[in-house]
Amino acid sequence: xxxxxxxxxxxxxxxxxxxxxxxxxxxxxxxxxxxxxxxxxxxxxxxxxxxxxxxxxxxxxxxxxxxxxxxxxxxxxxxxxxxxxxxxxxxxxxxxxxxxxxxxxxxxxxxxxxxxxxxxxxxxxxxxxxxxxxxxxxxxxxxxxxxxxxxxxxxxxxxxxxxxxxxxxxxxxxxxxxxxxxxxxxxxxxxxxxxxxxxxxxxxxxxxxxxxxxxxxxxxxxxxxxxxxxxxxxxxxxxxxxxxxxxxxxxxxxxxxxxxxxx
Numbered sequence: 001x002x003x004x005x006x007x008x009x010x011x012x013x014x015x016x017x018x019x020x021x022x023x024x025x026x027x028x029x030x031x032x033x034x035x036x037x038x039x040x041x042x043x044x045x046x047x048x049x050x051x052x053x054x055x056x057x058x059x060x061x062x063x064x065x066x067x068x069x070x071x072x073x074x075x076x077x078x079x080x081x082x083x084x085x086x087x088x089x090x091x092x093x094x095x096x097x098x099x100x101x102x103x104x105x106x107x108x109x110x111x112x113x114x115x116x117x118x119x120x121x122x123x124x125x126x127x128x129x130x131x132x133x134x135x136x137x138x139x140x141x142x143x144x145x146x147x148x149x150x151x152x153x154x155x156x157x158x159x160x161x162x163x164x165x166x167x168x169x170x171x172x173x174x175x176x177x178x179x180x181x182x183x184x185x186x187x188x189x190x191x192x193x194x195x196x197x198x199x200x201x202x203x204x205x206x207x208x209x210x211x212x213x214x215x216x217x218x219x220x221x222x223x224x225x226x227x228x229x230x231x232x233x234x235x236x237x238x239x240x241x242x243x244x245x246x247x248x249x250x251x252x253x254x255x256x257x258x259x260x261x262x263x
Contacts, residue, residue: 008042008043009043009044009045009046009075010029010043010044010045010046011045011046011048011145011257012025012045012046012047012048013048013050013259014048014049014050014079014259015047015050015051015055015061015065016050016051016052016053016054016055016081017051017052017053017054017055017056017057017058017060017061017112017113018054018055018056018057018061019055019056019057019060019061019064020057022061022064022065023064026038026045026064029043030043031045031073036067037067037068037070037071037073038064038068038073039068039071039073040073044072044073044074044075045068045073045074045075046074046075046076046138046145046257047065047069047074047075047076047077048076048077048079048145048147048257048258048259049076049077049078049079049080049081049082049134049147049186049259050079050080050081050082050147050259051065051079051081051082052081052082052085052112052113053081053109053110053112053113054112055112056112058112058113058115058116058117059116059117062127062130066130075138075145076134077134077135077136077137077138077145077146077147078131078134078135078136078147078163078186079147079186079259080147080148080186080187082131082134083131083163083171083182083186084100084106084109084110085110085113085128085131086128086131086132086163086168087099087100087168087172088100088102088106088110089124089125089128090128090168092169093169099168099169099172100172105205132163132168133162134163135161135162136158136161136162136163136182136185136186137150137155137161137185138161139254140254141254142254142255143254143255143256143257144253144254144255144256144257145256145257145258146185146256146257146258147185147186147258147259148184148185148186148187148188148189148211148258148259149184149185149188149189149214149247149258150185150247150249150256150258151181151184151185151189151214151247152248152249154181154184154185155185157177157181158178158181167182184247187211188211188212188214188227189211189212189214189245189247190209190210190211190212191209191210191212191222191225191241191243191245192208192209193208193209193210193222193236193237194222194237194239194242197237199232199235199236200232200235201228201232210222210225210226210227210228210236211226211227211228212225212226212227212241212245213225213226213227214245214246214247215246215247215249216246217246220240220241221237221238221239221240221241222236222237222238222239222241223236223237223238224238225241225245
């Protein structure tokens, strides 16, 4: 729990469709469901994004979180899974292809959410449109919120925390700077392993890049800087990192909160 301005807030990270766990947590924190909305007399929630994929309660999580935000009992930022869902549902201009390709890999990662809305195309589109309203970051004065990495240079360059159609298209093109910008904010800082080195992620996909502890100047090897499951850590080389993997964040700046990051 943190306090900013005149109100205390509970910060909740990646839910990933685990509606029962979310309900249990909210109730433990003292939130009571009234008129379909979880509320607290003195506090509100700040959600760090990644509401969807993986867990069994895709619709149920949205039906908890969205009314809380609408009623003013919660704030939220976009996670990379919401961004991926938007890109998956959006066609490339003047094309039948989608911004996020409907490949076997992407379908596998996203099928639980797709299955949950399989019988309701209008509702599916409406939820995607709602995802578009989630800000990429929140600067609340005394604290800052982002899903993965607060990079001030990127935030200054983007200027607007809202994802619009133009930014969505540019952020889906790997040759655009916007692609790397959104990847950093929503997935985290990534660096490339030394040539020829790789590891398999939790889905068995080979990775040549790793997400790193972008704030940690003590972590100077690939293994110590790695952000991801411990099961993968032993496959990460313990060599010194080549190049700069840090994002500058002065200790005099407001605290920044971001979500759990798993590869």
